Amino acid sequence: xxxxxxxxxxxxxxxxxxxxxxxxxxxxxxxxxxxxxxxxxxxxxxxxxxxxxxxxxxxxxxxxxxxxxxxxxxxxxxxxxxxxxxxxxxxxxxxxxxxxxxxxxxxxxxxxxxxxxxxxxxxxxxxxxxxxxxxxxxxxxxxxxxxxxxxxxxxxxxxxxxxxxxxxxxxxxxxxxxxxxxxxxxxxxxxxxxxxxxxxx
Amino acid sequence: xxxxxxxxxxxxxxxxxxxxxxxxxxxxxxxxxxxxxxxxxxxxxxxxxxxxxxxxxxxxxxxxxxxxxxxxxxxxxxxxxxxxxxxxxxxxxxxxxxxxxxxxxxxxxxxxxxxxxxxxxxxxxxxxxxxxxxxxxxxxxxxxxxxxxx
Numbered sequence: 001x002x003x004x005x006x007x008x009x010x011x012x013x014x015x016x017x018x019x020x021x022x023x024x025x026x027x028x029x030x031x032x033x034x035x036x037x038x039x040x041x042x043x044x045x046x047x048x049x050x051x052x053x054x055x056x057x058x059x060x061x062x063x064x065x066x067x068x069x070x071x072x073x074x075x076x077x078x079x080x081x082x083x084x085x086x087x088x089x090x091x092x093x094x095x096x097x098x099x100x101x102x103x104x105x106x107x108x109x110x111x112x113x114x115x116x117x118x119x120x121x122x123x124x125x126x127x128x129x130x131x132x133x134x135x136x137x138x139x140x141x142x143x144x145x146x147x148x149x150x151x152x153x154x155x156x157x158x159x160x161x162x163x164x165x166x167x168x169x170x171x172x173x174x175x176x177x178x179x180x181x182x183x184x185x186x187x188x189x190x191x192x193x194x195x196x197x198x199x200x201x
Numbered sequence: 202x203x204x205x206x207x208x209x210x211x212x213x214x215x216x217x218x219x220x221x222x223x224x225x226x227x228x229x230x231x232x233x234x235x236x237x238x239x240x241x242x243x244x245x246x247x248x249x250x251x252x253x254x255x256x257x258x259x260x261x262x263x264x265x266x267x268x269x270x271x272x273x274x275x276x277x278x279x280x281x282x283x284x285x286x287x288x289x290x291x292x293x294x295x296x297x298x299x300x301x302x303x304x305x306x307x308x309x310x311x312x313x314x315x316x317x318x319x320x321x322x323x324x325x326x327x328x329x330x331x332x333x334x335x336x337x338x339x340x341x342x343x344x345x346x347x348x349x350x351x
Binding site for chain 1: 215216218219220222223224225231232235236238239240245246247248249250251252253254255256257258259261
């Protein structure tokens, strides 16, 4: 299941909210790697390979905005702010993407950039391996998108995590805070439905 | 539980998404977020990216602690064996010299491996090179390293 933060953050966070610069330095030190990793992860997930200086620029922007805009005051789960730090850093990365040279490409990202071919093998009935290039056809992709959209929300979410992000059962169970067995049965049901809907592919 | 309103159609806020990943939302709040992220590619990407980054960050933190722990164990073992060898040299006079040699070797290994000796060697060299200024620079570096670890 979820790992708790190494030590609770609430003391540091409270001190930062009260304007304690030393506490802020400690918090920055603790989470710098996470901020950098979150920025790089977000940019790479869209197929962009940023330079170190660009990642560092975004990191500085994140830290500056958290401190100047007193964003920590809005955080509710102060014992473990790691997820919040990762989300905020990822957002900053996306804003950077849109503002800079990657702007147009980022806006054009769609399902086609995300579907992992190997994950679709067990929902698209076919005698052998899917011929290369066929999955890129707009018609095939839009059929898959429509079929996924018709699933109930939980199944849709689990299928997307599995097919688009290649997440294993244990990871999906962790993200959704759902028992492993429930994830498995939702996924089985969803794949059965998709196989039926995509049988003429 | 926390009393928050999660609007069905609007994008969840950073705090809502973070609380969702941390398992801090109630069942109805969770359902609303899930219904949104099952349709919204952007928000799903935010969640997945954050999950991956935090997972890797926490795994690295545990690994570093384990590594540091095992190194400390190794260093202390040299000291322990050196003391045992020294004690045995008195209990087994026949092998007095051998145990004394073992004590010396284990002791040197412990001293050389431990940070304090490295610091002493660096200070000595710094003193030979640049006098007081260089020495205080070295001491500052060790201080910063100690604070960073804290």
